[in-house]
Amino acid sequence: MEQILRLAEEQARDHRAEAQRAAEEMLRVARAEANAILAGARDTAAGSARDAVVDSAGDDRQGGQAAK
Incomplete structure (x- = not known):
């Protein structure tokens, strides 16, 4: 009976260790995907900010609005 309990x-323990490894891998993948999404969002935001600076360079410098 003791041998069965030990086994x-x-x-x-083996199953717990395997589950822990699987959870750590899922977490690693999720973090990598989140970082990729954030990097894309930052690039988009930086591009939008650059576009706004370029657009504002076309104003007439009087009141900050383009001449119509």
């Missing part, structure tokens, strides 16, 4: 505990 069950060993198997439980």
Whole structure:
């Protein structure tokens, strides 16, 4: 009976360790995907800011609005 309990505990430890490794891999992948999304958002925001600076360079410098 003791041998069965020891084997069950060993198997439980093995399963727990495998689940931990799988969880860590999922977390690593999720973080990498989140970082990629954030990098894209930052690039988009930086591009929008650059576009706004370029657009404002076309104003007539009187009141900050383009001549119509």
